[in-house]
Amino acid sequence: MKAIKKLILGSAIATLAMSSTALADTTLNALFMSQAAYSEDDIKSMTDKFEAANPGVKVSLEFVPYEALHDKIVAAAGAGDDGYDVVLFDVIWPAEFATRGFLTDVTSRIPADYTDKVFDGAWTTVEYGGKRYGMPWILDTKYLFYNEEMLNEAGISSPPKTWSELADQARQIKAKGLVEYPLVWSWSQSEAMICDFTTLTAANDGAFFNEGQPAFTEGGAKTAVEFMKATLDEGLTNPASREYFEEDVRRVFSNGEAAFALNWTYMNALANDPAESKVAGKVKVAPAPGVEGKSVASSVNGSMGLGIPSNSPHADEAWAYISYITQKDIQDDYAKLSLPIWKASYSEPKVIEGQEDLIAAAKESISVMYPRPLVPSYTEVSDILQKNIHEVLLGQTGVDEALDAAAARVERIR
Amino acid sequence: MFGRRRKQEKWILLAPAILVLALITLTPLANTFWLSFTDTRISALPTPVRFIGLENYIYAFTDPEFRDSIYRTLYFTIVSVGLEGILGVAVAVLLNQKFRGQLILRALIILPWAVPTIVNAVAWRLIYHPDYGALNSLLFQLGFISDYRSWIGDPSTAMNMVILADVWKNFPLVAYVALAALQTVPGDLNKAAAIEGAGPWKRFWSITLPWIAGPLMVVMVLRTIEAFRVFDIIYVMTGGGPADSTKTASFFVYQEYFNYLRSGSGASYAVLVAGISAVLILFYYSNAKRQASGATA
Structure with missing residues (x-):
């Protein structure tokens, strides 16, 4: 009897151990660009923080020039499970990506109170037909x-x-x-x-x-x-x-x-x-x-957002990663090369310090951001x-x- | 009876190779051909595929920009392959002479060809850079130009600059094949001709060149096919610009597929590019055949 109990306990532990290794095996493939906005070093450092906070998930980063980003996302859409889990996309693409079903609709994942906390211009980056296909990340203009x-x-x-x-x-x-x-x-x-x-x-x-x-x-x-x-x-x-x-x-x-x-x-x-x-x-x-x-x-409006390709098998983990690196605290810490999407960030001392003229300019520029044609x-x-x-x-x-x-x-x- | 068995055996033995070829070449080819008559688009959503006959082809042919790109591609092909042929044979003739350091030089000359196309394109882009490019610096110091200028940013020079980069990379292949062929030219023949009073120029035209024409033809056909579907070197160097002055036919295939996500229309451009290179190859072959029959007659 005791032996049986031990066996059951043993197998239960084994199952538990196995399921936790399954989680540990989750590696997200993320696609970023290697020019303008956040530097590769910044993105690596944010990712390290995310991995430390989420022991189950690893993120494999890939950086390509902006000119190759669109084609990479499109080409990987046919790659099944081996495609990307997180992609950086430009404000000019959601119309096309949404009508072709390349990106996952994440409207329901975004907390309702975010709508007012994030600039409208940033939301434009991820919206098409009343739905949201990602989270804005880079709020940029010239x-x-x-x-x-x-x-x-x-x-x-x-x-x-x-x-x-x-x-x-x-x-x-x-x-x-x-x-x-x-x-x-x-x-x-x-x-x-x-x-x-x-x-x-x-x-x-x-x-x-x-x-x-x-x-x-x-x-x-x-x-x-x-x-x-x-x-x-x-x-x-x-x-x-x-x-x-x-x-x-x-x-x-x-x-x-x-x-x-x-x-x-x-x-x-x-x-x-x-x-x-x-x-x-x-x-x-x-x-x-x-x-x-x-x-x-x-x-x-030269903003960019992070989305989950519709063929990603790890949508939950991908969303956890996107939520992590788009959160206000992280964006405030890396506000030298790219400015946050959060309205409240623009009164944070650590964001303003040393770049007062940029923040002053940003407040004015962001309010007049003009979109390029939002057509598929x-x-x-x-x-x-x-x-x-x-x-x-x-x-x-x-x-x-x-x-x-x-x-x-x-x-x-x- | 015996002959029929031999015939059957032949097919049985060939079957695996034919099967593999059918799978990896014919199927995609047939699929592309079929796609080119449909309005298929790249999409993650289920989309109906509609047969639209020749619509894609009509769209391509009624587009003056596509016609311009065909002329541009022909220009690129003729000039770059022509120069590679002339330069390749000339270098091969030189390397075929006996001199000190001949082996080292023969090894060195292949280097440009060994450089990956993308690396070559990036390197040349730096050489042509309007502000700190080596070409400007060289020409300026030699006094050929009075001011730094734009090379691949100027529509009147961009295509020729790309051709120069392509020739530099690819002439060694022609040179190598020509050199290998030159080594089979019998020395007696040349000596006999010299005794008969034929000068070096005459000997080159009537003995050397006809002798190496076969292998040379093969490498020229290969280069022509490659040149006609040129994409990578131009994509990296100019992206088809300035003002489309280096946009070759392959750009339309790429653009339709990956930028505009119209795989049906993209396939029709692919078929057209392949079709035109097939015509060029046929031209070579008929030429080669005529030469061969002329030689035996």
Whole structure:
């Protein structure tokens, strides 16, 4: 009898041990990007904290360039259990991912009180058709960075409030010979250029679509492209901008070869880091300017969220990880390269300290964040705009001709 | 009776190989072909597959941008394979001479080909960099240019710059095959021709080149197929830009599949790219056949 009891107890313990090893075996595959926002080191460190707090779960991290992120998520959707459990996705994809069923609907997992605690612009990142497909994580927009020393040397006392003021200041700086090209942008044929274009369109009160029809052929969007081209023609914009990505902008600006640059949050910390920059300490940040009579400031919604692919077999563990690294405390601790999604964070001393101007700019920029078109065919719309605007910037076609061609092509999308 | 058994045996012995080939090549090929007549999209949700006939092909052919990309691809193929052929044979002829250090040089010349395409593309992108690229620095110091300029950011030079990077990487393959073939050219033949009064140029054209034409043809066919479906080197170097000036036909396959998630339409572009390379290969073969029959006659 005793032997039997022992046996039962023994097998019970064995079962228990086995189930706990099953949990310990859970390894989450997570996909992140290796440029802008949080650095790889930051993400590794957050993940270590999560693993320490959740002994059952391991997270295997994969970092890819932003340009490869979309394709990786799509390709892994067909990988069954071997795909990703957590993916970082851009604000421009939820429409497409939701209609194709790539991401798990997590609306019911998000506590109701979060809705008011997190910025609306951040929620836009994960929402489509009234449902939420993840948790916002990176709340980002493009800010205007300026080299304060150069502005002072040119006799300019405060950064520009409008884009035409910015052009004037750039002219003064160029005239004084302080730098050959005062402006640098990420205008390669890529999404990076569309972000700058969107910022300028927002400033000019333009629109991409009007009742489903292309509306970028006139008004603010057209003015935006004309402005871009004019700064090139006048020699205010570095002509190499037409092949630059964000990292090139950061490098040129950090080398002291530009007075103004439009870039994401992460440049603030790096351009002020003496190990990364020759102009450390001289870099200030402000909201991207507005246009008189149309806007006070301008900003593109460049946020990103974390979601669970629908083929993940570990949705619960994945959600635990997402909840952990998107929580306020963690975001507040890593607020140098990417700013938190939580409203309350912007009055936390540890978030504000040492980056007062960034936080001040963020408060203004976040309130005017402008979305890129939230349509399922966004990727294709963007490709079309990239190509046609690039032709204008390279002097191959006129603004009207290029935007009309883009509109005709957008209407051809199947 | 005996002959029939031999025939049966042949098929039995071939069966495993045919089966494997059918599984790994014919099935995907047939599947792609079928897909190209449907409106299938990549989706995690169950979606009905509709047969739409030639619609995808009509969409592709009525697209002036796709036609432009075909011309661009042909330009890339002809120029890069042409240069690789000329440079490859020239280098092979040099390496076929007897000189000190010949073995080391023969080993060194294969290095570019051994570099992975992606690494090669990234390296050349750095060389062409508008601000701190080696090419600008070199040309500036030699006095050829008065100011640093953009190479792959300028639509008028981008494609040729990509071609240069491709030629650098791939000419060693042609050189190696040509060198191997050159070593089989009988020395007597050349000596006899020299005695008859044929100069080196004449000897090269009427003895050496025809002798190595067979193997050279094989490597040129291989390079043509590869060049026509070029994607990786361009994707890394320019991403198809600036203003689509390096966007080759394969970009449409990739874009339709992975960016726009239209696998049906993507398949039709894939079939078109494969079809055009098949035509190029046929052209080579008929040429080779004509040459071969000419040689025997």
